[in-house]
Amino acid sequence: EPEVTQTPSHQVTQMGQEVILRCVPISNHLYFYWYRQILGQKVEFLVSFYNNEISEKSEIFDDQFSVERPDGSNFTLKIRSTKLEDSAMYFCASSGTGNGNTIYFGEGSWLTVV
Amino acid sequence: AQSVTQLDSHVSVSEGTPVLLRCNYSSSYSPSLFWYVQHPNKGLQLLLKYTSAATLVKGINGFEAEFKKSETSFHLTKPSAHMSDAAEYFCVVSEVFQKLVFGTGTRLLVSP
Numbered sequence: 324e325p326e327v328t329q330t331p332s333h334q335v336t337q338m339g340q341e342v343i344l345r346c347v348p349i350s351n352h353l354y355f356y357w358y359r360q361i362l363g364q365k366v367e368f369l370v371s372f373y374n375n376e377i378s379e380k381s382e383i384f385d386d387q388f389s390v391e392r393p394d395g396s397n398f399t400l401k402i403r404s405t406k407l408e409d410s411a412m413y414f415c416a417s418s419g420t421g422n423g424n425t426i427y428f429g430e431g432s433w434l435t436v437v
Numbered sequence: 438a439q440s441v442t443q444l445d446s447h448v449s450v451s452e453g454t455p456v457l458l459r460c461n462y463s464s465s466y467s468p469s470l471f472w473y474v475q476h477p478n479k480g481l482q483l484l485l486k487y488t489s490a491a492t493l494v495k496g497i498n499g500f501e502a503e504f505k506k507s508e509t510s511f512h513l514t515k516p517s518a519h520m521s522d523a524a525e526y527f528c529v530v531s532e533v534f535q536k537l538v539f540g541t542g543t544r545l546l547v548s549p
Contacts, residue, residue: 430480
């Protein structure tokens with residue numbers, strides 16, 4: 324079964340450093356997403372991406388976050404200057420078009436900011 | 438605004454007994470509803486989804502859920518729990534196309 328893959332699985336970074344989380348969505352999918360889960364809290368929507376642009380973003384997704392599809396297979400989340408509160412599990416996801424299409428999640432990238 | 442309430446943070450059952458994980462939703466429109474499962478150190482896996490077709494939805498691993506509009510509920514059930522069902526379960530609502538709103542999760546514990 325096709326799956327969404329994410330790298331790295333774990334990353335520890337110092338506060339203020341830039342981090343790039345990488346994702347390879349399912350190959351024929353056109354919608355891409357990032358969600359995050361702070362330890363002990365809900366999974367939260369960050370951003371959706373379609374046709375090479377952001378289609379929707381949450382209040383969490385401020386100027387320190389950016390997303391990019393640098394080539395035909397990768398989808399990245401960049402955090403420019405990490406803060407302690409950015410420590411979380413970041414999930415990449417993808418889906419096809421059409422209402423009700425299933426969103427498939429990767430296994431997550433656990434980011435720890437120290 | 439859409440939201441999801443999972444009524445139990447933890448549910449403990451014995452292997453072979455029924456499972457009931459409760460979920461109530463709030464939505465201004467006809468929502469899509471999902472249950473996702475997260476096993477330890479794993480990603481989020483879709484168990485089942487409701488998208489305005491049959492109100493009783495069957496999913497993987499013997500799970501099913503019934504959409505009850507009058508009660509705004511979408512409870513997850515399984516007739517007989519297995520040890521491998523131990524995991525975190527998330528009820529999810531989607532009102533806006535492809536934007537998911539998660540509940541707080543219910544941790545299912547299965548004892549031998």
